[in-house]
Amino acid sequence: MFGLGAPELILILIIGLVIFGPGRLPDIGKAFGKSIREFKSAEKGADDKNTIEAETKEKSKDEA
Template sequence: MFGIGLPELAVIALVAMIVLGPDRLPQVAKQAGQMIRQVRRMANNARDDLRDELGPEYADLELRDLDPRVIVRKHVMEALAEEDDEASRPGGRPLAPGELPPYDTEAT
């Protein structure tokens, strides 16, 4: 949750109690909870509208999948998996100690 641990939450609660006072704190907490529920509901509606507009082939679409960091990570992991597959092929065996790598005279 945003990298906030228990000690940080305790400090935030203490400051909120001092600033708002014990009388208004429950009311403010209730309003914050309602606002979070409303934002979550709006995000879910936006996701559902996007799924409806894109059609049935995108029924399993998640908004996290559209994050550029997730897309790059996915492609990098696929490329690494392909390299592992190539290395595990019979011709892709590791070199023995002292063995020279193959040399292609037509490569350069």
């Protein structure tokens, strides 16, 4: 994805443990996952909205 291998991910996890502690990491992971899900759903919703608007404009042109 970003050229991150196992050693880099392990280093990031260790830094996260040192900074936030083991009790906070699950909360941070949960918040990060929720943010990604919301972003994907918003992106999908925008695509659906654009499709609906395009179809509506197309129907309007056909009727005229």
